[in-house]
Amino acid sequence: MEDAISLSGLQRRFGEQTALAGLDLVLHRGEFLGLLGPNGAGKTTTLRMISCVDRPDAGTVRVLGCDPATDSPKILARMGVVPQELALYDSLTARENLDFFAGLYGMPTGQRRERVGWALEHAGLVDRASSRVGGFSGGMKRRLNLVAALMHEPELVLLDEPTVGVDPQSRNHLLEMIDGLRGKVSLIYTTHQMGEIERLCDRIAIMDQGRVVANGTLEELRIQAEDSLGGDHRLELQDGAQMERAMQILQREGVACSTISVGADLESIFLATTGKALRDGEA
Amino acid sequence: MFQTALHLVRKDLRIFFRDRTALLLALVLPIVLATVFGTAMKGMAGESSGGGIKPLPLLVEDRDDSEASRSLVARLEAQDGILVRKGTDAHSEVRNGDVAMALVIDKGYGEQSAAGKIPELRLLQDPSKMLSVQVLTARMMPALVQQTIGNAKGPLFRSFLADTGFPVAGIDRAEGMFQTMFDGMTGLAAELQHEEADGSQDAAVPTDAAKPAGGSGMDFLHDVPKLLGVKVEDVTQATTGPPKSAGVSHAFAAMAVMMLMFSMVAGAGTLLDEQDQGTLLRLRLVPRAGDAILLGKTLFLASIGALQLIVLFLFGMFVFDVPVLPNLFELAVISGATVFAVAGMGMLFATYSRTRKQLEGSSTLIILAMSALGGAWFPREMTPDLFQTLGKFTLTAWAMDAYHGVLWYGKRLWPAGELNGVWPQVAVLMAIGCVLLLLAKSAFGRRFGSVAG
Numbered sequence: 001m002e003d004a005i006s007l008s009g010l011q012r013r014f015g016e017q018t019a020l021a022g023l024d025l026v027l028h029r030g031e032f033l034g035l036l037g038p039n040g041a042g043k044t045t046t047l048r049m050i051s052c053v054d055r056p057d058a059g060t061v062r063v064l065g066c067d068p069a070t071d072s073p074k075i076l077a078r079m080g081v082v083p084q085e086l087a088l089y090d091s092l093t094a095r096e097n098l099d100f101f102a103g104l105y106g107m108p109t110g111q112r113r114e115r116v117g118w119a120l121e122h123a124g125l126v127d128r129a130s131s132r133v134g135g136f137s138g139g140m141k142r143r144l145n146l147v148a149a150l151m152h153e154p155e156l157v158l159l160d161e162p163t164v165g166v167d168p169q170s171r172n173h174l175l176e177m178i179d180g181l182r183g184k185v186s187l188i189y190t191t192h193q194m195g196e197i198e199r200l201c202d203r204i205a206i207m208d209q210g211r212v213v214a215n216g217t218l219e220e221l222r223i224q225a226e227d228s229l230g231g232d233h234r235l236e237l238q239d240g241a242q243m244e245r246a247m248q249i250l251q252r253e254g255v256a257c258s259t260i261s262v263g264a265d266l267e268s269i270f271l272a273t274t275g276k277a278l279r280d281g282e283a
Numbered sequence: 284m285f286q287t288a289l290h291l292v293r294k295d296l297r298i299f300f301r302d303r304t305a306l307l308l309a310l311v312l313p314i315v316l317a318t319v320f321g322t323a324m325k326g327m328a329g330e331s332s333g334g335g336i337k338p339l340p341l342l343v344e345d346r347d348d349s350e351a352s353r354s355l356v357a358r359l360e361a362q363d364g365i366l367v368r369k370g371t372d373a374h375s376e377v378r379n380g381d382v383a384m385a386l387v388i389d390k391g392y393g394e395q396s397a398a399g400k401i402p403e404l405r406l407l408q409d410p411s412k413m414l415s416v417q418v419l420t421a422r423m424m425p426a427l428v429q430q431t432i433g434n435a436k437g438p439l440f441r442s443f444l445a446d447t448g449f450p451v452a453g454i455d456r457a458e459g460m461f462q463t464m465f466d467g468m469t470g471l472a473a474e475l476q477h478e479e480a481d482g483s484q485d486a487a488v489p490t491d492a493a494k495p496a497g498g499s500g501m502d503f504l505h506d507v508p509k510l511l512g513v514k515v516e517d518v519t520q521a522t523t524g525p526p527k528s529a530g531v532s533h534a535f536a537a538m539a540v541m542m543l544m545f546s547m548v549a550g551a552g553t554l555l556d557e558q559d560q561g562t563l564l565r566l567r568l569v570p571r572a573g574d575a576i577l578l579g580k581t582l583f584l585a586s587i588g589a590l591q592l593i594v595l596f597l598f599g600m601f602v603f604d605v606p607v608l609p610n611l612f613e614l615a616v617i618s619g620a621t622v623f624a625v626a627g628m629g630m631l632f633a634t635y636s637r638t639r640k641q642l643e644g645s646s647t648l649i650i651l652a653m654s655a656l657g658g659a660w661f662p663r664e665m666t667p668d669l670f671q672t673l674g675k676f677t678l679t680a681w682a683m684d685a686y687h688g689v690l691w692y693g694k695r696l697w698p699a700g701e702l703n704g705v706w707p708q709v710a711v712l713m714a715i716g717c718v719l720l721l722l723a724k725s726a727f728g729r730r731f732g733s734v735a736g
C-alpha cells in the first residue's frame with residue numbers, strides 16, 4: 001500500500017526567504033510521526049503543502065495516493081486538520097460547532113447526530129454540550145478543537161501544536177484522545193513539547209532550515225546524535241541510590257564530571273541537532 | 284507622576300502614528316467630509332466651485348413661439364444662474380424627476396402681451412426638489428418682471444389711473460414719472476444681481492428677509508409668480524398609495540442605502556473574524572470550499588440586508604405612510620438589486636482588508652463619501668458638476684434614484700404612461716454587484732489560494 005504521505009525534494013520560497021529547501025519526508029500508513037523543528041524550520045509550510053493550501057515551487061507531493069494539485073477534494077475529504085488556533089465559533093454551543101463542521105462534509109442528519117454524540121463523549125464534553133464555547137476553559141476548547149477535525153472520520157490527521165496553553169490534566173486527556181486514534185489513522189504531530197512526541201510518536205523527523213536533518217525512532221535518533229553530543233559518555237545506573245556512591249568513586253579516581261545524565265532525552269537530541277540559537281519568525 | 288504621564292503620551296502617540304486606520308479616521312476622513320460638505324453647501328447656496336453663481340437648469344417649453352415668448356426666453360438665457368434648456372415635453376420631464384422646474388409658455392402669450400395684458404405662464408415644479416425650485420424661482424424673477432411688467436406697464440398704469448379718477452390731462456406726465464421710477468428700479472435690480480454674482484451677497488435663496496416687512500405671510504414661491512401671471516403647478520403628486528412626502532421618501536431611500544452599506548460591510552467583516560479565529564482555515568480545508576465560502580458569506584449578507592430593509596420599510600409604512608404596499612413589487616426588485624450590489628461591495632472590502640480595523644476605517648471613509656456624492660444627504664442636482672459626475676459612479680446614487688423614483692414619482696419597473704421605468708437603475712445595480720463580486724472572488728483566490736477549491 002502506498003505511503004500516507006510522500007514528499008520528495010520539496011522547495012518553496014517566499015520572496016527572499018527559503019521555507020523549504022529540498023524536503024524529503026514519508027509518513028507510512030498507520031504511523032504517528034512527530035515533526036519537530038525550531039521556529040522558521042518549515043513545519044507550517046510543510047503542513048500547508050500536505051493540506052493542499054499551498055503548492056511547492058519544486059518537488060513532488062503525494063497524499064493518500066493523490067496529487068494535491070489535481071485531487072485536492074479527494075484528499076481533503078479523507079484528511080482532518082487540527083490547526084494551532086482554536087478554530088471554533090465562540091458564539092455557538094459545543095454541539096452546534098460540531099454539527100456545523102460535520103455538516104460541511106455533507107453528512108446526513110442521522111449520521112451527523114451520531115458523530116456529534118461520539119465527539120462530545122470522546123472530548124469529555126457531554127455535560128457542556130449546550131454551553132457556548134466562549135465560556136469554555138482553554139483545555140475544553142482544545143479538546144473540542146481536536147474532535148471537530150475528526151467528525152468526518154479522516155484517515156490522515158495533521159495536528160499542529162494541539163496542546164498549546166492547556167493545563168497538565170487537559171494535556172494528558174488530549175494525548176490519551178490522540179493515542180486512542182492509533183490503528184485508525186496516520187498522523188503527523190507538531191509541537192515544541194518533546195515529552196509529547198516521546199509519548200505519542202512512532203517516528204520523529206527533526207526539521208531545520210527547510211529540510212529534515214534527523215529522522216528515525218527515538219532510539220535511532222539517540223544513536224545518530226551520540227557524536228554530536230560531544231565526548232560525553234553514558235553511565236547507566238540501576239536506581240537513584242547508586243548515584244552518591246558513583247560520584248564518590250569518580251571523585252576518588254580523579255574523573256572530572258560536570259553532568260550525570262540517565263540517557264539522553266529528546267530535548268538534548270533536538271538542541272544538539274538544531275543548535276541553541278534563537279529562531280524568530282516561523283515561515 | 285508627570286514624567287510617567289509624558290512617557291505614556293509618547294508611547295500612545297507612537298502607536299497612534301503607526302496605526303494607519305486611526306490616522307485615516309482622524310486626519311483624512313474629516314478633510315474628505317469637510318470638502319464634500321463644504322463644496323456641496325456652497326453649491327446649495329448658489330455658488331459654483333469657482334466662486335460665481337452655479338447655474339441651475341430650467342426647462343422652457345415655448346409653445347407660442349412668438350416674438351414676445353422668444354424675448355422672454357432670451358431674457359432668461361441672459362439671466363445669471365439659469366441654464367435654459369428648450370424642450371417639448373416639460374410635464375413629462377418634471378414628472379420623471381429629470382428637471383426640478385419647467386416654464387411653459389402657452390399659445391397666446393404673445394397676443395396677450397401685445398394687448399397690454401399680463402400674459403399667462405405656467406411653472407411646473409417638482410416639490411421634492413424644493414431647494415432647486417426656490418433658487419430658480421428667485422433667479423427668474425428679474426427676467427419675468429422685466430418682460431411682463433416691462434411690456435404691459437404702460438397700458439396697465441394708464442388703466443389703473445383712469446380707474447382711480449386721476450385727471451386725464453395728467454396721465455401722460457404720470458406715466459412718464461412711473462417710467463423713470465421703473466427704469467431706476469430695473470437698474471438697481473441689475474446692480475444687486477451683479478453684486479450677488481461677485482459673491483458679495485448671499486445667493487438668491489429666498490429667506491424670511493425676502494418676505495415683506497410685517498410678516499404678511501406671503502408665499503414667495505406662489506404669490507409673487509402669481510402677481511406676474513405665472514401659474515405654479517406641482518406635477519408629481521402621488522398617483523399610487525397614500526399621500527406622500529418628498530422628505531420622507533428621500534429619508535427612507537437614503538437611510539436604506541447608507542445603513543445597508545454599513546451593516547453589510549460589518550457583516551462581511553465576519554470573513555476577517557474567521558481568519559483571526561482560525562475557522563477560515565478549517566473551512567478552506569473542506570473539499571471544494573473556495574467558492575462556497577464566498578457564496579455563503581454573500582448569501583448571509585443578503586439575508587441580513589433583506590431583513591434590515593424589510594424592518595425599515597415596514598416601520599416607514601406604519602409610522603410615516605411610506606407607500607410600500609402599492610409599490611411592493613418594485614421595492615422588492617430594487618431592494619434585491621441594491622442588496623446584491625452592496626453585498627458585492629462588502630465582500631470586496633473584506634477580501635482586500637487585512638484586519639477588521641482596516642476594513643472599518645476604509646469602508647467608513649468610502650461609505651460616507653459615497654453617501655454624500657450619491658445624494659443621500661443633500662440633493663445631487665445642487666452639488667457641483669464634478670460631484671454630480673462622480674455621484675454617477677456610486678451605487679448610492681443609482682439605488683437612491685430607484686427608490687425615490689418609486690416612492691415619490693410613482694414609477695414602476697417598466698415605463699408606464701409618461702413615466703420612465705426604474706429598470707435601468709436596477710440593471711446598473713445588478714451590474715455593479717456582478718463586477719464587485721468578481722473582483723472579490725479574484726482577491727479571495729489570490730489571498731487565500733485556490734488549491735482547496
